[in-house]
Amino acid sequence: KAGVTQTPRYLIKTRGQQVTLSCSPISGHRSVSWYQQTPGQGLQFLFEYFSETQRNKGNFPGRFSGRQFSNSRSEMNVSTLELGDSALYLCASSPQWPSSYNEQFFGPGTRLTVL
């Protein structure tokens, strides 16, 4: 079974721009969660989608949004980028919701640098 894939792996943007990150979960997994990891910090929960519906949202500003498609693939969008948005963005899939009570399978992440 193929693992979780994330594209692109690396991204450089400038302040004020917007960015879209993509995540393809493991086949058959209907839950996709997104996390932000900054240096020296644990993962910060952004949101979780299950069956195309956002089930949960973390404490991030409205500039961070996402969606999930009928094939369970998910995208995350960040608008009006700020320097502090530079981070590793990780996507995780799980067969069930809530994923916080199940094993999650992570992709390698997208490293976003905002200049």
Add this chain to the structure above:
Amino acid sequence: DQQVKQNSPSLSVQEGRISILNCDYTNSMFDYFLWYKKYPAEGPTFLISISSIKDKNEDGRFTVFLNKSAKHLSLHIVPSQPGDSAVYFCAASAVSNYQLIWGAGTKLIIKP
């Protein structure tokens, strides 16, 4: 406010000995705890979990202990192997919001 704390940023252990990684939490509503490990340039991978109704869970070389009164959990790795060198994260969940709250991680280095 950090609800899940891993106070040791790094830990060095001799190969073959026991590695003990610690994690403290403040939210008494947490009822499920997980450990993940992360290698550089890879996403975290699940190791082991424990429900708050238990105080111990074992899986091969890995054992997690939960002390609810102290709001403390620990991961024991016996014996430690070179491939165990990685960053270890503990994470906690509560039914109140189903968000997984993560510690900052502990970098484990296994010395040959």
